[in-house]
Amino acid sequence: MAVNRPYVSPRRQEQARVTRRLILGAAAKLFVDPGYAATPLTAVAAEAGVAVQTVYAVFGSKRQLLSDLVDVTLAGDDEQVAMADRSFVADIRALTGLRAKLSRFARHLAAIHARQAQVMLALAGAATADADAAAIWRKNIEERRRGMVMFAADLAATGEVRVSAERAADVLWLAQDVRNYDWLVRERGWPVERFERWFVDSVAAVLGAPD
Known part of the structure; x- marks a missing residue:
């Protein structure tokens, strides 16, 4: 019996990766200066050039964004x-x-x-x-x-x-x-x-x- 699998667009996946990298890059800059406590997610979104809702959609919370930033800078990439x-x-x-x-x-x-x-x-x-x-x-x-x-x-x-x-x-x-x-x-x-x-x-x- 054939199983219908959801179609995953490579282009959409790449766009998601680019957006994630933009947000992480913005966080890497702003969490250093002016600092984590002084940086709302709205500022991260503005620096990344995305809507704040996008930041929440990708990371869920400011804490998770910080956690992922630490992991990515440690590994040097976003590979699992x-x-x-x-x-x-x-x-x-x-x-x-x-x-x-x-x-x-x-x-x-x-x-x-x-x-x-x-x-x-x-x-x-x-x-x-x-x-x-x-x-x-x-x-x-x-x-x-x-x-x-x-x-x-x-x-x-x-x-x-x-x-x-x-x-x-x-x-x-x-x-x-x-x-x-x-x-x-x-x-x-x-x-x-x-x-x-x-x-x-x-x-x-x-x-x-x-x-």
Whole structure:
């Protein structure tokens, strides 16, 4: 028996993706300056060149818009691919040495921070006074910690890690915090390559020392 399937227009899908990107771009600008709390969705809509009803139709709420913005700037795209399934993870797992794995992660980390630093710092600031922003900030912290637990396990497989799994995850979690990038690269003017070397040298020195 034939089943009638709804027709999905590729053109309409592409228009929806473009609209979503426009709104996210507007939010990325305005949530940084003048800030999340000071930016109503009407302002986001005006910046994106769409009706405010469109913003609600796409994201549902201001909180969801902020949450999606954080996710997209972290991933670098709007594809539904988990971080654990991204190509950089496979690259790291294919390497065998501690410093080689850390170096590959450092390149990935620097790329993330370059596009995400302003949004994440704005989120951290908003989290001090806004409950929705605080919940998203806490979620991001917890997700990063879980990611570093998995990374620590991968590093331990090299046989070069001399600290406990919990300490290794804590060190990785602290070293990859966006505020380190902000201070060293954006404030102090370090070249990205120096930041990457700092990350590798600092983490390797701690993980290779006994508890």
